[in-house]
Amino acid sequence: MRPSLTTRLFRTVFAVSLATAILSIIAIEVFFEDMEDTILDLELAEEQAHFRQHIDRDDFQEWDTALLHAIFLGDGQPETRLPDYMKDRPTPYSAEIEVGDKTYLMLIAATDQPTGRLYLSQDITIMESKQLLLQLIVLGVLGAMALIGLMLSRLTARRLTRPLQQLTHQIQATAPASSMRRLSTDYQDAEFADIASAFNRFLDALEAFVDREKSFVKLASHELRTPLAVITGALDIIEKRATLSEADARTVSRIRRAATDMQADVNVLLRLARGNLDEEQRARLGLRQAIDDTIADLESTPGSSPGRLRLQAGDLDLTLLADPALLRMLIRNLLQNALKHTRGPVDIDVTADGLQIVDYGSGLPDRIIQRLSTPLHGKAGMQESSFGLLIVQLICERLGWTLDVAESGPDGTAMFISFGTSVLDRTPDTSRRMLHERT
Secondary structure, three states: OOOOHHHHHHHHHHHHHHHHHHHHHHHHHHHHHHHHHHHHHHHHHHHHHHHHHOOOOOOEEEEEOOOEEEEEEEOOOOHHHOOHHHOOOOOOEEEEEEEOOEEEEEEEEEEOOOOEEEEEEEEOHHHHHHHHHHHHHHHHHHHHHHHHHHHHHHHHHHHHHHHHHHHHHHHHOOOOOOOOOOOOOOOOOHHHHHHHHHHHHHHHHHHHHHHHHHHHHHHHHHHHHHHHHHHHHHHHHHHHHOOOOHHHHHHHHHHHHHHHHHHHHHHHHHHHHHOOHHHOOOEEEEHHHHHHHHHHHHHOOOOOOOOOEEEOOOOOEEEEEEOHHHHHHHHHHHHHHHHHOOOOOEEEEEOOOEEEEEEOOOOOOHHHHHHHOOOOOOOOOOOHHHHHHHHHHHHHHHHOOEEEEEEEEOOEEEEEEEOHHHEEEEEOOOOOOOOOOOO
8 A cells, every 4th residue: 555645744743753862862961961071171280280280299198179189109109009990000091980879081191290100080970970960851851852753743734735625625626527517727826726726727628529529429410411311312212112023132132131230330449449338229039030131231231251250059049238329339240350350250159148259360469458347437548450359458448248258379369248138038048158169
């Protein structure tokens, strides 16, 4: 799951504030440590200069104050006279040492007159305890700063993303319709107002485009129906004259059937374009009869090669509840597509689940297979060369049928249409579909 922008902003702002707090605390700690060491070193250096002036013996001399212990040890004198923590130290020497529960800052330096070594040891136990207390306070301040940074980061992230979330919710609530609600442009930030305005302009252009498409559909409907009505009327006049021979009568009958089918196809295409297939006229249809009629129509067209469309023999037939025009258009486009992609025969088989069509061409391009496996959702994503399959896919999606490219390769293509709940009866009822074995 992708993190939200609010979460990312919160993490970023909190990380920056926490890093700033940590760096600030470290800087303060380093500053105080350096200042403390500098003060102690300067103080001990002054004490050392003071005691150098008060050395009046060349063997051993010792001074004690409340927090300072000073010893002069002349050359040749044994270190047994020194406290244990001062023994075996190099010269010069400066360090902080711990002796039991005490902490000392010790300084050892050589002297010239008289020659020897001057030991200075200052008790800084109280200062160290204060430093520990200061460190605890610093940690407490760091925790408080982290908590404040956490709350401020959350508030900042919410404040920054609130207008974006509002804009996102408005866009998500914009449902496709003939007239869509426009987004509010009342934002304090100019960028969000510009985005809302740009989206509103897009909706304006989209609605104008849809209106033009609707006008075109209405115009196409009128322009296509008019010549069909003229053809049908002319056929009525020719038939009333009763001067046709038997062959001419059959030809006129074919013209009338083609005109009727074309009128039905125009209505179906218009409904597909409008997306209102609720007006379809459903009836009980035999699948084999619909296939036979389509084969007869295709083989009667000029330039066709009769015998290439082979309906496999068998007693199995499906009774469908479907619009005759939609079913005829689906079968015709499937068969025309198969004929276009092969010079050989096309096998048609009625199975227990639907209709299988096998051609022996070079197979479908990968882009067409990918397009057929992706729902259209009203989008026409194919090129003109695959317009027949686009119509097939549209019909299948609108009627709840399944289009499946069962096999496609150099040896040909097998396509299967499953009619789902549109199947009313099987004669006889058999098992699941079987893919056609190629010969």
